[in-house]
Amino acid sequence: xxxxxxxxxxxxxxxxxxxxxxxxxxxxxxxxxxxxxxxxxxxxxxxxxxxxxxxxxxxxxxxxxxxxxxxxxxxxxxxxxxxxxxxxxxxxxxxxxxxxxxxxxxxxxxxxxxxxxxxxxxxxxxxxxxxxxxxxxxxxxxxxxxxxxxxxxxxxxxxxxxxxxxxxxxxxxxxxxxxxxxxxxxxxxxxxxxxxxxxxxxxxxxxxxxxxxxxxxxxxxxxxxxxxxxxxxxxxxxxxxxxxxxxxxxxxxxxxxxxxxxxxxxxxxxxxxxxxxxxxxxxxxxx
Amino acid sequence: xxxxxxxxxxxxxxxxxxxxxxxxxxxxxxxxxxxxxxxxxxxxxxxxxxxxxxxxxxxxxxxxxxxxxxxxxxxxxxxxxxxxxxxxxxxxxxxxxxxxxxxxxxxxxxxxxxxxxxxxxxxxxxxxxxxxxxxxxxxxxxxxxxxxxxxxxxxxxxxxxxxxxxxxxxxxxxxxxxxxxxxxxxxxxxxxxxxxxxxxxxxxxxxxxxxxxxxxxxxxxxxxxxxxxxxxxxxxxxxxxxxxxxxxxxxxxxxxxxxxxxxxxxxxxxxxxxxxxxxxxxxxxxxxxxxxxxxxxxxxxxxxxxxxxxxxxxxxxxxxxxxxxxxxxxxxxxxxxxxxxxxxxxxx
Numbered sequence: 008x009x010x011x012x013x014x015x016x017x018x019x020x021x022x023x024x025x026x027x028x029x030x031x032x033x034x035x036x037x038x039x040x041x042x043x044x045x046x047x048x049x050x051x052x053x054x055x056x057x058x059x060x061x062x063x064x065x066x067x068x069x070x071x072x073x074x075x076x077x078x079x080x081x082x083x084x085x086x087x088x089x090x091x092x093x094x095x096x097x098x099x100x101x102x103x104x105x106x107x108x109x110x111x112x113x114x115x116x117x118x119x120x121x122x123x124x125x126x127x128x129x130x131x132x133x134x135x136x137x138x139x140x141x142x143x144x145x146x147x148x149x150x151x152x153x154x155x156x157x158x159x160x161x162x163x164x165x166x167x168x169x170x171x172x173x174x175x176x177x178x179x180x181x182x183x184x185x186x187x188x189x190x191x192x193x194x195x196x197x198x199x200x201x202x203x204x205x206x207x208x209x210x211x212x213x214x215x216x217x218x219x220x221x222x223x224x225x226x227x228x229x230x231x232x233x234x235x236x237x238x239x240x241x242x243x244x245x246x247x248x249x250x251x252x253x254x255x256x257x258x259x260x261x262x263x264x265x266x267x268x269x270x271x272x273x274x275x276x277x278x279x280x281x282x283x284x285x286x287x288x289x290x291x292x293x294x
Numbered sequence: 295x296x297x298x299x300x301x302x303x304x305x306x307x308x309x310x311x312x313x314x315x316x317x318x319x320x321x322x323x324x325x326x327x328x329x330x331x332x333x334x335x336x337x338x339x340x341x342x343x344x345x346x347x348x349x350x351x352x353x354x355x356x357x358x359x360x361x362x363x364x365x366x367x368x369x370x371x372x373x374x375x376x377x378x379x380x381x382x383x384x385x386x387x388x389x390x391x392x393x394x395x396x397x398x399x400x401x402x403x404x405x406x407x408x409x410x411x412x413x414x415x416x417x418x419x420x421x422x423x424x425x426x427x428x429x430x431x432x433x434x435x436x437x438x439x440x441x442x443x444x445x446x447x448x449x450x451x452x453x454x455x456x457x458x459x460x461x462x463x464x465x466x467x468x469x470x471x472x473x474x475x476x477x478x479x480x481x482x483x484x485x486x487x488x489x490x491x492x493x494x495x496x497x498x499x500x501x502x503x504x505x506x507x508x509x510x511x512x513x514x515x516x517x518x519x520x521x522x523x524x525x526x527x528x529x530x531x532x533x534x535x536x537x538x539x540x541x542x543x544x545x546x547x548x549x550x551x552x553x554x555x556x557x558x559x560x561x562x563x564x565x566x567x568x569x570x571x572x573x574x575x576x577x578x579x580x581x582x583x584x585x586x587x588x589x590x591x592x593x594x595x596x597x598x599x600x601x602x603x604x605x606x607x608x609x610x611x612x613x614x615x616x617x618x619x620x621x622x623x624x625x626x627x628x629x630x631x632x633x634x635x636x637x638x639x640x641x642x
Contacts, residue, residue: 046626047382048356049363066633070640132455132500132515151454154501236501237460240639252356252462253632254363 033267040260048254058261067245067262074241075269077156077231078224081163085220086213088164089171093212096172097179111172119166123233126162127153130234154236162230167223171216178212179205211284218277222270242266320563322347325358326374330423330550331571332579339570345563354461355379362388367557371564377412377549378463380419381623389418390554396565399572406612407589410549411620419551420568423524423586426545426610426618427464430526431518432511434535442472442541445520446495453498455517457510460502462628462635463621465492467546468520477546477619480627489634493641502639511536522548523607524586530605531585538607547618549589581608587615 040058043051061067096107114122129135130153137149152158182205190200228243235241242262249259324336328351332338336349352358355376362370367388375383383389394400400408400416407421408414429439436452439445446468448456459465467477469488479485500516508529510516521529521538529536552571554564570576574592581588581597585605588594589612602609624631 044629045363047363047386048359049386066637066640070636073640131513133513151500236457236499236503238496238499238502238639240636245636248632248636251360252354253629254356254360255629255632256360 036260037264037267038260039257040264042257044255044257048256050256055257058257059264061258062261062265070240070245071242071265074225074243077160077163077241078221081160081167081224082217082220084160085164085168085171086175086217089168089216090175090209090213092168093172093175093179097176097182108173108176112169114166115169120229120233122166123162123230126158126165126234130158130161153234154238156235156239158234159231159239159241162234163220163224163227166230167220170219170223171213174216174219175209175212178209182208211281214277214280218273222273226266226270320345320560322371322560322563322567323350323369324348324372324374324567325350325352325370327352330374330580330584332576332583335571335576335579339567342570343563343566345560345566347563347567359383362555367555369557370555371558371560372567373553373555374422374550375553376621377410377419377421377551378621378623380551380553381412383553383555384413384418385623388556390556390558390561390564391417392420392554393565396562397569397572399569399574402572402574402577402590402592404589404591404594404612406616412549412622413551419553420572421589422550422552422571423580423584424547424549424589424615425523425587426540426607426615427459427467427520427522427548428526428538428540428545429518430508430511430521430529430536430538432514432533432535433537435514435517438537438539439518440539440542442468442543444541445518446472446491446498448498448518452518454500455515456499457501457503457507457516457519458495458499459507459520459522460504462631464520464522464546465502465635465638466631467621468492469495471541471543471545474543478622478624480624480630482630485630485634489637492638496638496641508532508536523610524584527585527605527607534604545618547615547620549620 039050041054041056043053043055043057045051062071092111096104096111099107127134131137132149132151132153134153136152140149186208187200187204190204191197195203225241226243226246228241228247231239231241231244232247246259246262246266249255249262253259322345324347326349336347339345340347350370352361358373358375359379359382362373362383363386367383373383380389394416397420400420403416403421407424408416410421413419429442429445431439444452445456445458458468463477466485466488469492470477470479472491473484473487475484475488479488500510503510503519507516507519507521508525511519511529512532523538526536526538530538552568554561554568558564572590574590574596577588577590577593578596580586581590581593582601585608587608587610597608
């Protein structure tokens with residue numbers, strides 16, 4: 008066997024798997040977006056752009072915008088918290104770092120649904136937080152924390168925070184300490200060094216973390232359904248409803264198509280940012 | 295011990311019938327909601343009939359309808375769906391026209407259950423369970439509600455402690471009933487009023503909840519919820535202060551039905567199965583264990599009086615229930631309903 012064919016042979020099972028179980032079903036769903044819904048939920052094979060037009064109807068488009076703002080807020084908060092945690096871990100003594108990283112990803116060992124349910128136990132009106140406040144002597148009525156937009160953001164940040172920690176940790180660790188030392192030697196304060204040296208050099212990690220959280224959040228439907236109490240719809244819930252309750256597969260397909268386009272666009276932008284940044288580093292190294 | 299002996303005797307019967315009538319064994323696929331019939335119903339039906347019936351589950355009407363419409367009904371023999379969906383199956387030509395001669399237990403049904411507006415004469419569907427949708431509340435925390443307005447425009451101290459059903463038809467029905475409209479109203483101007491009322495109501499709501507509302511009542515998280523009578527009973531079972539009431543404006547009458555599919559290749563077994571379910575003893579199991587009323591006179595007559603005392607809505611008579619309008623298929627207007635619900639849920 009010639010060695011240049013080996014990668015192809017090794018990759019082909021994975022490619023076949025992805026093609027048969029991911030690309031083909033996705034293509035089938037996307038084609039549905041251009042057909043008409045039958046009166047009882049079947050599909051009439053009559054070509055139409057009506058479903059795509061409906062996606063940009065103010066009602067549904069606003070749900071898109073709302074989802075994007077919730078996903079953006081969650082990704083922003085996750086980046087601040089995650090970067091701080093990654094920075095703390097990366098500056099710890101080397102031997103402690105694996106254990107801390109282990110704790111950061113520990114929540115992934117349990118089921119997403121269970122972790123989300125845990126927040127219901129914590130936040131509900133008769134839940135642990137309220138009972139703790141009462142036990143500490145607080146008498147007044149507490150505002151409902153569960154089934155709100157804030158609860159959804161909390162749930163999304165909590166569930167996706169480890170992605171940001173991991174994506175920021177790697178570039179922080181790779182950062183050459185001599186560069187920051189040089190900055191300090193030349194008279195820059197610790198804050199200036201962080202702001203002018205550390206932060207810009209780790210932007211690709213932050214961008215990766217942000218895009219990951221954003222993309223995972225904008226299409227999420229479990230967290231808004233459980234922590235939003237059904238009162239708060241994100242685009243994922245709308246897609247879910249089209250396929251499973253409204254039986255309007257063509258419209259659900261059209262919504263998915265736009266959602267996938269947004270996600271692909273963001274992932275490609277993130278790839279470009281990462282590519283530029285690595286090119287920049289190379290350029291600096293040569294120059 | 296009891297369960298063991300039942301199971302072993304069932305096995306014995308199964309073994310016996312397998313030898314006795316191997317040529318008649320038919321495989322049968324039945325789709326039902328989880329926990330909506332006796333856990334051993336399939337085994338005991340198989341033991342009694344020598345068939346090889348298999349139960350598959352669906353979580354919602356819409357889920358099974360999606361599958362049936364996509365497959366033109368092929369792959370299923372008997373499905374349990376709510377009556378508006380049975381109507382759709384009939385309109386699409388997927389439902390078998392029932393031969394009553396093959397369902398002698400149909401005689402067990404209440405007369406009212408054979409004249410239901412969606413299918414008078416049971417030509418394509420057989421009612422399995424029926425009931426009302428009303429208000430389920432904590433009588434130790436709130437006064438007895440008398441109107442849908444008590445849910446939709448709650449008093450200050452109840453505000454934020456109410457839930458509504460999340461499924462389109464029932465969510466809208468609360469508003470339709472409050473405004474004095476039919477639960478099948480489709481007029482756009484009237485439905486816009488329903489939407490506006492429900493958008494206002496959403497501001498006072500704890501959550502939309504189809505599945506855990508009674509648990510929220512038990513924990514005290516909610517004090518007043520829109521509920522199906524049978525599900526309110528699950529709350530009553532855990533806390534006797536929980537009560538069920540139908541507001542003055544009324545309720546809908548919902549009916550869950552069994553439909554045999556025209557595409558079924560095992561029609562004889564399918565008829566045997568629905569007949570088996572309509573048997574007084576088998577149907578009574580549903581009433582006594584899932585705490586829903588069943589439209590089977592022979593079954594309800596035998597229900598333990600203590601059960602009706604503990605769960606008063608179990609004692610509601612067919613005459614009382616039929617005062618309420620049945621949910622019907624609204625055809626193309628269903629898409630408008632979906633949109634209205636999206637508008638309500640997307641409002642702030």
